Amino acid sequence: QKEVEQNSGPLSVPEGAIASLNCTYSDRGSQSFFWYRQYSGKSPELIMFIYSNGDKEDGRFTAQLNKASQYVSLLIRDSQPSDSATYLCAVRNNRYGKLTFGQGTILTVHP
Amino acid sequence: GAVVSQHPSRVICKSGTSVKIECRSLDFQATTMFWYRQFPKQSLMLMATSNEGSKATYEQGVEKDKFLINHASLTLSTLTVTSAHPEDSSFYICSASQQSTDTQYFGPGTRLTVL
Numbered sequence: 001q002k003e004v005e006q007n008s009g010p011l012s013v014p015e016g017a018i019a020s021l022n023c024t025y026s027d028r029g030s031q032s033f034f035w036y037r038q039y040s041g042k043s044p045e046l047i048m049f050i051y052s053n054g055d056k057e058d059g060r061f062t063a064q065l066n067k068a069s070q071y072v073s074l075l076i077r078d079s080q081p082s083d084s085a086t087y088l089c090a091v092r093n094n095r096y097g098k099l100t101f102g103q104g105t106i107l108t109v110h111p
Numbered sequence: 112g113a114v115v116s117q118h119p120s121r122v123i124c125k126s127g128t129s130v131k132i133e134c135r136s137l138d139f140q141a142t143t144m145f146w147y148r149q150f151p152k153q154s155l156m157l158m159a160t161s162n163e164g165s166k167a168t169y170e171q172g173v174e175k176d177k178f179l180i181n182h183a184s185l186t187l188s189t190l191t192v193t194s195a196h197p198e199d200s201s202f203y204i205c206s207a208s209q210q211s212t213d214t215q216y217f218g219p220g221t222r223l224t225v226l
Contacts, residue, residue: 034214043204043220044155088154098145099215103154 003027004091006102015111019076023089023102026070033065033072034090034099037083044088048074079109114138115207117218124195125226132190132221134205140185141207145215146178149202161188195225 004025013019021035032051036044050056050063050072062075072091076083086106090099114137124130134144143162147155159180161167167180179191188207192199202222206215 036217043217046214046216049214098157098160100157101154 002102003100004089004102006087006089006105008103008105010106010108012108012110013079015079015081015109017079017109019079019083019107019109021074021076021087021089021105021107023072023074023091024070025072025089025091025100027091027093027100028067028070030067030070030091030093032092033063034092035061035063035072035074036088036090038086038088038104040085047087076107079107081109081111084108113209113214113216115141115205115216115218117205117221119221120219121222121224123224123226126196127194129191129193130195130223132192132203132205132223134188134190134207134218136186136207136209136216139207139209141188141209142185143208144182144188145206145208146180146188146190147204147206149204149220155204158190192223195223197225199223200225 006023034049035047038044048063050065056063060077064073086104088104089102092099116135118133146158149155157170158173159167159169161180161182163182163185169175182188204220205218208215
C-alpha cells in the first residue's frame with residue numbers, strides 16, 4: 001500500500017462545477033496535510049494546508065480532513081479552466097519533517 | 112512573502128560534467144531545505160533534507176557522493192550533481208520550510224538535461 005494515494009484521474013469537470021479531489025494516507029501518526037497545484041512544467045504551489053479534523057475554507061477551495069478515516073479531500077467550487085492542473089496531496093507526520101506526496105490527480109476543467 | 116528562487120532554471124551539460132543548482136529563500140530564513148527530483152508524468156521524489164550547518168539526510172537509494180548538498184546559510188542551499196549522466200536528466204526542485212508557518216514553499220525548479 002502506498003503511503004499517500006490519490007486517484008490519478010484524469011478528472012474532467014465543466015466550467016462552474018465543483019471538482020472533488022481525494023487523498024488517503026496510511027500513517028495514522030500524520031499530523032499535517034497539504035494540497036499543492038502543479039501546472040505542466042512548473043513547480044508545485046501551495047493551495048491549502050489543514051491540521052485539524054473538519055473543513056477549512058479559503059476562497060473557492062475547501063479542504064476536508066477526517067483522521068479517523070485517514071482521508072483528506074479538496075473541493076474546488078466554481079471551477080475555472082485555469083484550475084486545470086495536477087493536484088498533489090502531501091502528508092507530514094512531524095513538525096518540520098519531510099512531506100510524502102501522492103502521485104497527483106490531473107484535473108481538466110473544460111469550458 | 113515566502114519566495115524561494117532557484118538558479119539556473121534550465122541547464123544543458125555534457126555527460127561527465129558537474130552541475131551546481133542554487134536554492135535561495137528570498138524573504139525568510141529557512142532552517143530546513145528539501146531537494147526533490149521529478150521525472151516526466153511522475154510525482155515528486157524527495158532526495159534529501161538539508162539543515163543549515165549540518166550534513167544533509169539522504170533518502171534511501173540516493174547517492175550522497177553523487178548529489179552533494181551544502182546548506183551554508185539560512186537562505187542558501189546548493190545541490191551539485193557530480194559526473195552527470197543522461198539518466199540524471201530531470202526536473203530538480205527545492206523547497207524551504209518557513210519555521211513560523213510550518214509550511215514548505217517550492218522554488219521554480221531547474222530542468223537538467225545531460226547529453
